[in-house]
Amino acid sequence: MERTSSEDRRLDDAHKRDIVVKRLNERGVSLEEIAEITLDLQKPHVPGLTLATCLDHVERVVMKREVQHAVLTGLELDVLAEKGLVSEPLRSILMSDYGLYGIDEVLALAIVNVYGSIGLTNFGYVDKTKLGIVKKVDERGKADGVCHTFLDDMIGAIAAAAASSVAHRYA
Amino acid sequence: MERTSSEDRRLDDAHKRDIVVKRLNERGVSLEEIAEITLDLQKPHVPGLTLATCLDHVERVVMKREVQHAVLTGLELDVLAEKGLVSEPLRSILMSDYGLYGIDEVLALAIVNVYGSIGLTNFGYVDKTKLGIVKKVDERGKADGVCHTFLDDMIGAIAAAAASSVAHRYA
Amino acid sequence: MERTSSEDRRLDDAHKRDIVVKRLNERGVSLEEIAEITLDLQKPHVPGLTLATCLDHVERVVMKREVQHAVLTGLELDVLAEKGLVSEPLRSILMSDYGLYGIDEVLALAIVNVYGSIGLTNFGYVDKTKLGIVKKVDERGKADGVCHTFLDDMIGAIAAAAASSVAHRYA
Amino acid sequence: MERTSSEDRRLDDAHKRDIVVKRLNERGVSLEEIAEITLDLQKPHVPGLTLATCLDHVERVVMKREVQHAVLTGLELDVLAEKGLVSEPLRSILMSDYGLYGIDEVLALAIVNVYGSIGLTNFGYVDKTKLGIVKKVDERGKADGVCHTFLDDMIGAIAAAAASSVAHRYA
Numbered sequence A, B, C, D: 001m002e003r004t005s006s007e008d009r010r011l012d013d014a015h016k017r018d019i020v021v022k023r024l025n026e027r028g029v030s031l032e033e034i035a036e037i038t039l040d041l042q043k044p045h046v047p048g049l050t051l052a053t054c055l056d057h058v059e060r061v062v063m064k065r066e067v068q069h070a071v072l073t074g075l076e077l078d079v080l081a082e083k084g085l086v087s088e089p090l091r092s093i094l095m096s097d098y099g100l101y102g103i104d105e106v107l108a109l110a111i112v113n114v115y116g117s118i119g120l121t122n123f124g125y126v127d128k129t130k131l132g133i134v135k136k137v138d139e140r141g142k143a144d145g146v147c148h149t150f151l152d153d154m155i156g157a158i159a160a161a162a163a164s165s166v167a168h169r170y171a
Helices: A002-026 A031-042 A051-061 A065-082 A090-095 A103-115 A119-129 A133-140 A151-169 B002-026 B031-042 B051-061 B065-082 B090-095 B103-115 B119-129 B133-140 B151-169 C002-026 C031-042 C051-061 C065-082 C090-095 C103-115 C119-129 C133-140 C151-169 D002-026 D031-042 D051-061 D065-082 D090-095 D103-115 D119-129 D133-140 D151-169
Strands: none
Touching (some): A002 A031, A002 A065, A031 A051, A031 A119, A031 A133, A051 A103, A051 A151, A065 A103, A065 B065, A065 B090, A065 B103, A090 B065, A103 A151, A103 B103, A119 A151, A133 A151, B002 B031, B002 B065, B031 B051, B031 B119, B031 B151, B051 B103, B051 B151, B065 B090, B065 B151, B103 B119, B103 B151, B103 C119, B119 B151, B119 C103, B119 C119, B133 B151, C002 C065, C031 C051, C031 C119, C031 C133, C051 C103, C051 C151, C065 C090, C065 C103, C065 D065, C103 C151, C103 D065, C119 C151, D002 D031, D002 D065, D031 D051, D031 D119, D031 D133, D031 D151, D051 D103, D051 D151, D065 D090, D065 D103, D103 D119, D103 D151, D119 D151, D133 D151
């Protein structure tokens, strides 16, 4: 009985993982680009670390239920804001990526925490210095009608969580 | 210069406070009903505590920017799910108040943290025992087409934050 | 290479797990007593759930690195306060289990978060209602010279995290 | 009655503020040095921002109860580890500033959260790039017998919280 419900659960999570990856792709982001940030973060600490290994840890992160829910919720808000379906004043807050909004960081923290608080530092660093794809996403988000308020934080949080996962393994 | 921008800010927050209260009302909840939970929580610890004092602390909580943003975001997701504007699988997760979703608790934590971690215990207690208006909101949320996934957590979190505010004052 | 370092790591965590269990025992708490709280929390939701299964999930929780570090740190502070080795005003804060201290809840949150934010509610409920062994620990902590400021929160957090682990598996 | 207890409380917090500042000084850190980090962080966003203003916001941060408790607890652990009063394996974890410990970041988060989640990014950035006094503290911490495991995170967290306070005011 248990085995079956547990199997169902895993299938369910694998299905949600596919949707998360598809949504990220639709917003212009691949798991490989996220793994590149993870590699940048952990290369100095893990000699010989490869992009393939980092991608493997990014894949583990997006199999986690809390991560999937945070990403699906954040990206949905970005998309609904773009479509004009979010009511004011939230719509303007999202469309302008208002610096004091804070809820994007709250969802990012939920992702980072999945591998413990050691990921906080890396998340903050990626978010501030806009490493790799985060920079591109940030630039694209400045175009009229585009909302990337959550997208850049979701990317930074997944990359930082994957970096924690790498650190825990190669400690 | 500073004074002016600071005044603007306060006006802005007071304006958002009005919208937050209006949205809560539209979802069937008054600040008085939230203050009743706060009174229940703090009465044993603060002799002579009144509903009026609790309401005053609830008012302080909804003047906080992070609280306003969390509530506006959570209630928006409930409403958009009801309207069928949220894509799958998030829509089903929200409409069924899926127990492993977790993002409702994440937003609640952001609210509670505004007055420090001592509010965690009260939030958990209110959420689990469904005190006062939380119970009513939970029942109404079971009706077809109604989504209260975030609403009950937002109420519990505001009540717990106000209880922390009372505790900090009458320590 | 990786395999070896990974094996070392697991051995290291298993060693820390033994120390954590020993410390809890020295403070008058067994994993079985913690598992009883988990059973109380999840019984209504998982028909046929046994104490043995709950104990298995408690064991998983205390194998997690972040949990081990939080518990070792919290229990150390309790013990050092009892021995009079903590400087003022922190010593008095700890010895009196000052309600506005908050750092006990902060460490508890780090434990609960290991299995996602769904554990918040259960932690708050256990902490407030003082289920099972939490009640006993709380009573003992009132004796002269005894400090259980962190102990009760560590127990509640482990029990709540194990309940989340059960919920994720039998969803 | 309320007024009196509230006045007591403020006196109490002012007293604790003095102890926090004294402890930071004893560990080689002044509030001015922390304010310099805050200035570095916010200068690009707030034209004409001065060190005096940043210091004013740092002072507000160390008047907050949760901040005081986190700092007192973190610095106590550093000092007790140096004195050899912390039991193993925690002592070695602290003395070596073990990268996967995580509890230093947990306490830092409690400090940062006092001004909302927008401080997360700045904390991570300061912690990773070791701005100003953080760098010095980190270097000194490598000397034999010195433990700065919590000190650098406490500094970074206070500086980031003060930066949030500045941002909220001059938004």
